[in-house]
Amino acid sequence: MNNHRPIRTVFFVSDSTGITAETFGHSLLAQFPDTRFQQTRVPFVDDVPKAQDCAQQIQKVARETGQRPIVFSSLVNPESVATLREAHDSALFIDLFERFIEPLENELGQRSAHTIGRFHGVAESGDYKKRIEAINFAMTHDDGVSSASDLVKADVILVGVSRSGKTPTSLYLAMQFGVKSANYPLIPEDFERNKLPGELHEFRNKLFGLTISPDRLSLIRQERRPNSHYASLDNCRYEIDAAQKLMRRENIRWLDSTTKSIEEISATIMQTVRIETEF
Amino acid sequence: MNNHRPIRTVFFVSDSTGITAETFGHSLLAQFPDTRFQQTRVPFVDDVPKAQDCAQQIQKVARETGQRPIVFSSLVNPESVATLREAHDSALFIDLFERFIEPLENELGQRSAHTIGRFHGVAESGDYKKRIEAINFAMTHDDGVSSASDLVKADVILVGVSRSGKTPTSLYLAMQFGVKSANYPLIPEDFERNKLPGELHEFRNKLFGLTISPDRLSLIRQERRPNSHYASLDNCRYEIDAAQKLMRRENIRWLDSTTKSIEEISATIMQTVRIETEF
Numbered sequence: 068m069n070n071h072r073p074i075r076t077v078f079f080v081s082d083s084t085g086i087t088a089e090t091f092g093h094s095l096l097a098q099f100p101d102t103r104f105q106q107t108r109v110p111f112v113d114d115v116p117k118a119q120d121c122a123q124q125i126q127k128v129a130r131e132t133g134q135r136p137i138v139f140s141s142l143v144n145p146e147s148v149a150t151l152r153e154a155h156d157s158a159l160f161i162d163l164f165e166r167f168i169e170p171l172e173n174e175l176g177q178r179s180a181h182t183i184g185r186f187h188g189v190a191e192s193g194d195y196k197k198r199i200e201a202i203n204f205a206m207t208h209d210d211g212v213s214s215a216s217d218l219v220k221a222d223v224i225l226v227g228v229s230r231s232g233k234t235p236t237s238l239y240l241a242m243q244f245g246v247k248s249a250n251y252p253l254i255p256e257d258f259e260r261n262k263l264p265g266e267l268h269e270f271r272n273k274l275f276g277l278t279i280s281p282d283r284l285s286l287i288r289q290e291r292r293p294n295s296h297y298a299s300l301d302n303c304r305y306e307i308d309a310a311q312k313l314m315r316r317e318n319i320r321w322l323d324s325t326t327k328s329i330e331e332i333s334a335t336i337m338q339t340v341r342i343e344t345e346f
Numbered sequence: 347m348n349n350h351r352p353i354r355t356v357f358f359v360s361d362s363t364g365i366t367a368e369t370f371g372h373s374l375l376a377q378f379p380d381t382r383f384q385q386t387r388v389p390f391v392d393d394v395p396k397a398q399d400c401a402q403q404i405q406k407v408a409r410e411t412g413q414r415p416i417v418f419s420s421l422v423n424p425e426s427v428a429t430l431r432e433a434h435d436s437a438l439f440i441d442l443f444e445r446f447i448e449p450l451e452n453e454l455g456q457r458s459a460h461t462i463g464r465f466h467g468v469a470e471s472g473d474y475k476k477r478i479e480a481i482n483f484a485m486t487h488d489d490g491v492s493s494a495s496d497l498v499k500a501d502v503i504l505v506g507v508s509r510s511g512k513t514p515t516s517l518y519l520a521m522q523f524g525v526k527s528a529n530y531p532l533i534p535e536d537f538e539r540n541k542l543p544g545e546l547h548e549f550r551n552k553l554f555g556l557t558i559s560p561d562r563l564s565l566i567r568q569e570r571r572p573n574s575h576y577a578s579l580d581n582c583r584y585e586i587d588a589a590q591k592l593m594r595r596e597n598i599r600w601l602d603s604t605t606k607s608i609e610e611i612s613a614t615i616m617q618t619v620r621i622e623t624e625f
Contacts, residue, residue: 084609084610087369087373090522091442094420095450099450108616108617110613111613141373143377159450161449161450171374174438177380199514202513202517234481238517243365243369329478331363333363333365334363337387
């Protein structure tokens with residue numbers, strides 16, 4: 068980390084949680100690795116007085132730092148937007164909605180709802196309930212605690228050796244996509260048989276394997292159980308080799324998670340297992 | 347759900363996972379509740395041939411449905427963008443990057459990196475490691491399995507009765523913000539004493555409470571343990587009442603999770619506990 072990079076202040080302003088604006092803003096700012104960004108979240112700006120407060124906060128930072136803050140706004144209410152824009156001279160104001168709503172209105176032949184925020188009422192929506200159910204499912208079916216009747220309900224069954232990345236991946240699949248994922252750890256008995264555990268056979272089309280480099284696996288396991296046989300490089304080499312042999316033999320689609328983020332792993336799984344969603 | 351709403355096809359095209367584009371696209375399309383959207387993800391479009399394939403896929407859908415698909419693109423590579431734009435007449439093409447990169451370049455006095463995707467190398471970044479550590483922390487410290495030395499490491503300690511929403515919230519805080527969150531369930535012994543458990547006193551500034559309506563709590567608990575005292579409406583009323591009394595007495599900031607999404611709860615916690623992040 069180069070600490071001599073200049074710092075700029077960024078505001079994420081939203082009438083709801085601001086999480087979408089923040090995530091999107093991060094991906095834009097990632098294009099500018101030579102600058103460090105200090106961020107302030109201003110969520111729940113759902114009336115004009117709050118927009119006024121926020122505009123003052125932005126102007127204050129501009130005065131104090133002598134630099135224009137970068138303001139990402141996903142405010143929908145036109146009055147609030149206008150209020151925030153009053154800070155315009157002292158900030159770079161980036162409206163994440165305005166630009167896209169009009170072409171969509173023209174294309175769909177509809178006016179936009181101009182509802183405040185996308186998360187209002189979300190907690191009651193079927194989509195949201197599906198995500199929470201999927202999180203509970205992942206928590207309950209982590210680490211192979213699954214019966215055949217549970218595996219029927221799973222959208223995906225992740226197989227791989229212990230600590231190959233199954234748990235964070237299944238939680239991400241649940242949280243982002245509402246996908247129910249069960250974990251099925253491959254253990255020495257499976258390797259000795261060099262066969263898939265019997266109960267997995269009928270769920271072949273849901274299986275997805277994760278593998279990892281032995282070095283990385285050993286490091287991760289050392290943190291859990293230092294100086295154990297379980298964490299030793301030799302044992303990690305043996306397990307990974309045996310697991311890959313098994314997955315090849317059984318024709319299971321798999322991915323090396325060593326240098327992949329849970330976002331990358333999950334997007335690949337969604338593409339491979341072909342889970343379609345409508346919203 | 348009104349199934350007579352017209353259906354439109356939406357593509358999310360990205361050189362990386364496409365998850366940012368998809369989340370942002372959803373929040374735009376949520377402004378048009380009278381249309382149903384059938385979505386196709388096209389991640390990892392990281393060369394021109396893949397962009398050509400994708401353009402053909404879009405044109406095919408346009409022919410087959412007789413309607414212009416809506417295409418959200420977060421492609422960065424100019425050649426790939428140009429290739430995808432060839433499908434322009436048969437689709438509404440929404441470029442999520444183009445519009446914002448130029449004003450940012452001007453403001454920062456830098457050219458953008460035009461790197462492919464934000465997630466490349468992400469798995470090695472400090473930010474990413476922090477998120478994975480936080481997920482592991484949440485998994486290990488779910489349901490009060492925490493010693494004082496663990497609580498020191500927590501950024502937030504969520505308190506509340508069993509099934510009040512602590513677990514999904516702590517997982518979301520970890521996954522989205524890299525925030526380490528420990529759960530501390532309030533149990534009948536705490537209510538009888540009407541005092542905070544001793545080990546929590548020194549972490550007062552990290553505490554955040556969750557409460558929930560007794561009806562909703564009873565429903566959730568019924569799914570776990572049908573017809574139990576634990577799930578009975580009377581017991582839920584008692585526990586919630588006692589927990590709120592305790593939180594008021596101890597001056598713990600809290601939120602009613604009944605109609606709130608984990609995004610809303612988490613954004614409120616981030617705002618209240620004032621966890622700042624730099625990136």
